[in-house]
Amino acid sequence: MNFLSSIVEKSASLTSMPAIVEKATSLVSIPVIVEKTSKVIPLPLQIKGIHLFLKAKNKVWKSKSVPVFIESPIPDVSTLAIEDIDVSNPFLFKQNMWESYFKRLRDECPVHYQKNSPFGPFWSVTRYKDIVFVDRRHDLFSAEPIIVIGDRPEGMAIETFIAMDPPKHDIQRKAVQNVVAPKNLLEMEDLIRSRAVDVLDNLPIDEPFDWVEKVSVELTARMLATLFDFPYEHRHKLAYWSDVIAASPETTGGECSADEMFIGAAEMAEYFTRLWREKEAKKEAGEEMGYDLISLLLSNEKTKNMINKPMEFMGNLALLIVGGNDTTRNSMTGGVLALNEFPNEFIKLKNDPSLIPNMVSEIIRWQTPLAYMRRVAKEDVELNGKTIKKGDKVVMWYVSGNRDERSIDQPDQFMIDRKKARNHLSFGFGIHRCMGNRLAEMQLRILWEELLTRFDNIEVLDEPEYVQSNFVKGYTKMMVKLSAKT
Amino acid sequence: MGSITFIEHNGNQHKVDIEEGSSLMQAAMDNSVPGVDADCGGECACGTCHVIVDKNWVSVIGNTTEIETQMLDMTPEKADTSRLSCQITVTEAMDGMVVRLPEFQM
Structure with missing residues (x-):
């Protein structure tokens, strides 16, 4: 994600993908600029930008290969x-x-x-x-x-x-x-x-x-929604994001594609940014803060600007x-x-x-x-x-x-x-x-x-x-x- | 034979006999003192045998290693005289010592 936030910024003014790619390759090893750009570019857009960039890059160059796992009897x-x-x-x-x-x-x-x-x-x-x-x-x-x-x-x-x-x-x-x-x-x-x-x-x-679907997934999604004070009706998103983040083939041999992962991450960033801003507004209005994760982060001097x-x-x-x-x-x-x-x-x-x-x-x-x-x-x-x-x-x-x-x-x-x-x-x-x-x-x-x-x-x-x-x-x-x- | 007193967060006291050479955690476990979990069994690797030593006894219990301090830092209930009881070796010099248990082990 790092070097890409800079790409997102540049991409706004660029018209063709190859140009983005060229600029980007000169930055490749770099933990850059996120902190700066983050204030300018909304986080979900940054993630989407990375995803687009990688797709383009993979078309132009052979990128590092992702292992493909085909099941056979062990x-x-x-x-x-x-x-x-x-x-x-x-x-x-x-x-x-x-x-x-x-x-x-x-x-x-x-x-x-x-x-x-x-x-x-x-x-x-x-x-x-x-x-x-x-x-x-x-x-x-x-x-x-x-x-x-x-x-x-x-x-x-x-x-x-x-x-x-x-x-x-x-x-x-x-x-x-x-x-x-x-x-x-x-x-x-x-x-x-x-x-x-x-x-x-x-x-x-x-x-x-199915116990997995009706009990295990449902209960953990409800618990996470409680912990995050996340909009209850959207709680299944939490389970979905977790699944896509933890399941890429290159990390664990899982079944999730990079596309799914990036789309999931961008969506997650969008939801949580909104949730953070809402809680922040509550705090500024002097309302009582809850025991959920974001309220606790906002109440702590060290993390209130996370x-x-x-x-x-x-x-x-x-x-x-x-x-x-x-x-x-x-x-x-x-x-x-x-x-x-x-x-x-x-x-x-x-x-x-x-x-x-x-x-x-x-x-x-x-x-x-x-x-x-x-x-x-x-x-x-x-x-x-x-x-x-x-x-x-x-x-x-x-x-x-x-x-x-x-x-x-x-x-x-x-x-x-x-x-x-x-x-x-x-x-x-x-x-x-x-x-x-x-x-x-x-x-x-x-x-x-x-x-x-x-x-x-x-x-x-x-x-x-x-x-x-x-x-x-x-x-x-x-x-x-x-x-x-x- | 001397004794050490554990005081639970709710005030309950447990006086246990000193067995020289064993760890303070083991003393708590052997005497079924509630509120000590000792999940790692004495490896200084879980933080769940946290005790708060009465400040008058700090000089008797020896020093804290860096790894112990790091584990203690992970509990929100850490106090100035917090220790992991698995890292304290019991001696007769601890006769009369008082240690308090935190509300929760984490």
Whole structure:
């Protein structure tokens, strides 16, 4: 996005695309001018401008190729040489083949180098303890410039603190973390609960429906709308934007095109700019401010002018939307699936609903809705007998560490009364630890509290369908049938 | 054997025996003191064993490392004498020490 804001400005006075392209190429490596132009050019227009520019550029020059992923059956892992194992394959979760792949890496080659993936070479760290080491040593491993395996889509250089190192990370995170601080969540719990109840009370009984669509997506969209005080009737936009931002082929092997992503980002910028201005006007009129994200940002000295830094503004919004969407959504589906695969646990739960908070941690471990975070080595590092070279990409596979029998008792079992259930990797550790962890736990707790009072059983009718991605471990469809409580 | 007192945010007090060499977090966990989560199990990597040490006892508990400070900075409830209890090793010199728990762990 960076260099493009300057293009947008110029493009107004230019008539032909090739001219824009020529000017632009001289700027290529550049983090420029956004701060200046942002005040002149509305943000949505900047994004649209980038998109047009990239399209034109790609027509004139061969731009960096975007990998194309065509699905084929994933082989049994035992048929592969260890160096040929590529866990960045975006169909590994989709075909539900991941468990045996990661088990083999944990057992035979816990720090594994794949030199030929479609995303370039990368290291996989697969054991719990090694992952904790990498995650907490931000002095050795950088989170910049992005936390997924692939590179950023060209032009989309939004700034988000999940992909920043200290000291900048610390400043930015502090500015927004109060939004999801437990104190603030207390203010929102009743509203989140009443919106959840409304969804559950209107579900069909004794007839099949898609749990993903009717419950998981709907509830997370409502929660995000609550968190942002976003126009409620447009809440599905939030889920849509999150999907397109997190799903480009070059970053995670997802199915979203660059076109969709840019259009989504521009639309998101437009909505949120408007929302910001409305709240700002309220503040200036001396009205009482709410507990929503934008009101909190506007009330804080350090962030009240964030809209003038569009890359930061967009980055923080995108992070909170994506962070609050896929993760909780897929844990909402994963919990139902887990209780169907382990029916005795469902009985245990019905007999003792006080297990819900512990079960919530267990669901988050068992599901691991985000499979990994990526780092880059800042110097040569020895890890479990391998030398990771400075500059190498290092992927911490939380999804594997959460099934590491060296650290977790019977890790493939779903146990709602598991001891030390909170000791899982799904939120990450160290300075980038999930900021919304308490919100996630609260939402899942509310969901299960309200489900147990209404339904006797939630029966999964078919194998669920899974997301195509190496990053989001989730579901696109899961047919269920509810029985009412008698 | 000496003791350390944890005071919850609601005022409830929990007196626990000193076991020299274990961490203050472990002391809280072993005695089921509510309000300490210890999600990372003592790696200084999650911030959920946050305690606020009574200021009279600050000199006894040792120094804070940079990594601990960074983790503490992430909680909105950080106070001047905040520490991660997994980074404090219990000694007999802490007999009578009082530590307060924040309202929330984050």
